[in-house]
Amino acid sequence: MNPFRADTPNDKTPEPATIVIFGASGDLTKRKLIPAIYNLLIGRHLSRVAIVGTSRTVMSDDDFRESSLDGINKYSRQRPVDERVWSTLSRSIHYHPGAFDDPAAFVRLRERLEVIEKQHHLPANRLFYLSTPPSAFAPIIRNLGAAGLVRPGENPFARVIVEKPFGTDLASAIDLNRDVHEVLKESQIFRIDHYLGKETVQNLLVFRFANGIFEPLWNNKYVDHVQITGAETLGVERRGAYFDHAGILRDMVQNHLFQVLCLAALEPPGSFKANAVRDEKLKVLEALRPIEPEQLEERVIRAQYLSGSVLGAQVPGYREEEGVGKESQTETFVALKLFIDNWRWGGVPFYLRSAKRMPKRVTEVAIHFKNVPHRLFAGADGGPNVLAIRIQPDEGITMSIGSKVPGQALEIAPVTMEFRYASSFGVEAPEAYERLLLDALAGDGTLFTRGDEVEASWRFITPIHQAWLSGKGKMHGYEAGSWGPDASTQLLGKDGRAWRRP
């Protein structure tokens, strides 16, 4: 224990380390990872760090530094670049070309790391970031193991961050977990879902468990239903070929929306330690009532966007997008009616929807409370209370309550109480990748998904996807710029409910 860090429980400054980025020539490194490291340095959250980029692309240290600076200049939340901080950071940036499937390249990487660590007087603490196509995860981890780069232990530590998607179905997720566990202990693996790094997603836990008034209402006695929406205005952009293989169910729901669902629904963990939180998330996923093939039509709606207008621009339909097959059966919209079969949530439907080409970009959780048991004010009704937790953009929380309209008549109108991060705190929230990189360097896995969580989510999702592959489940269409197909409206309408307009 460093005696100078005593009594500073919120000081997360991790031990000095080297961050090795696989896939360093890719977009994520430039857009997110390097700017995140730069911002962590500006915020004084890192003590000493070296960065080693690696990929098949041949480039020099200086080329990688130039690309990194370009990334900071374009994508950092703190601009213009601070020359003094960049000067410190640039000296720590290195590049090492190598193929992911070449064991000899990993031996050379180890030798290079030893030189760099000596040069910067760093311990052999290493964080490997796999920002590569999923097919490279297993070979990289195998080769890291063979080269002696990821020995278990905390002094020095060797940890691996794996980007999504972790598997494409249950079988592939199980295979990948097996491959990974042959080399790494679970405590060394950090499966990243950047949604968990968002302030508002973390605030779901704070909101629920740091306030005494909400948790007593957070159950089937008071909650009528829950809506979770993850909407994008974008189409598939240049990722048509990738997306046409994945679909919104596997690209968004299996990971991001299920993580949000877990945090909204989990039982209070015994502590805020990684496994305590992840145990509770796993219980939620395991309690999801499976959707049998014959229930597909009544509980799952899938659709593709047609041409339309989004934010004032005319956009093509999904099947007209580059890289997308003319007969594609890949969904760009999905709405699900889920049940969590446990004591707390028995009988409460959770409606999830996620889609591309919606009218606005928004991710939110809305808790719809039950109406009052007896309507005292005949003919006047402010509607049920809704607590909406906005994850992005305009992060915040709104609560709608019924209030008397001033005047002689007794009329009730819904009014909202609103908390907005931007208004209340003034300071800009850190990017999700900043928080997650810092946590991984500090060895805190709370905001990362565990292997059994990933398998549990695939266990639920895979049968739906397989049913679609076998031709079950009608593919609906919806106009780009709308909130989805009529069938989605009906999904709630037949229960006497309606989607909230976010």
Add this chain to the structure above:
Amino acid sequence: MTDAARLERFSAGEHFAVHPDAIERELSSLWRAAGKSSDAAHPVTRACLWNVAIHVEERAGREGYFDPEAQVRMVNDLPRYLAARAVVLRTREPEADKEELESWISANCILSGDGGKLVCSEEITLASRGPGDRHLPSLVRALLVPAVPTALVFGGVPDPEAPMIKGLVGAADRLVVRADRAQGSDPLRRIAKYLERPDLSVIDLGWVDSSAWRREVAALVDPPFPAEEISRIQKAELRAPPSERVTARLLLGWIGASLGVGLPVRIGHGAWRLPKVGGGDLQLNLRIDEGEALGVELSGHNLSRPLAIAARRDTETIDISTVEGFVDQKPIKQRQAAAILSRALVTRGHDRAFQRALRLATELS
């Protein structure tokens, strides 16, 4: 003047004179006008997470204060970092034909990044002349926004026994002082007196501002420095320019409290000794000299390398000498006074590290 024009001038920072008993009423009226202006180019919204009462001492010869206008600038900049109702308490010399007490309301607004809303923090200025300061504690109590915490901020360290100060401190959850800018003798001992109230959390802005320096000191003994060698550190020598004498004592107190136990014994000019956690003694040396950078050197028996850092305010860097022949330089980004104040308020409860440092530092005289 129409409501809309009045609101526009208010949100642009103009001060409106208002009688003390009409402050809340006038503010409410302005916010009602803001509610009606929702279709304006920049709708105005009010935000408040803290009550921040800031004492600006304008009377000559009063001990323990520093640059009144710097205090006011800090209030004006605060909403960029933290939404708060600011109550500025200006205490002035008596003047013939002038009221004992005057007050103004204004707003400090920022344009939020999420759609162009003007997010405003209220500023209430109460100016007392001579004995008019007796009204301030009760007025402050009346003007606090309910259900949010209250910080009382001084540009130095006021006398805890002064009646007005006693009255103000009684309304506060957090006391924010600035020992390194304080006049008068031994401001650290004055701060320590405030620690006697257990429900009041006390913090020093110089301490908050030194966080980068402290982190670098902590990083000196991070791996690869062997953990077992920490117990071999026998001496900490802290050097500082005269302008940072008070902060230097506080930081030496922090080092002593981190590595040692018990209270220090003076063994010479600027030198003390105290027992170490694992046995043996730790020597603390304080050297104040013009031209020195705020730095520390940790030395001891059989250390695998010398441990030293130095921070020069003029060059805004921390030079770290971690291994013989290896010197690293890290930039320190100077924080604005308002940013430092917001850091001092962001965590709730007591800063135990500060309390331990202060207790030991008061013995280093």
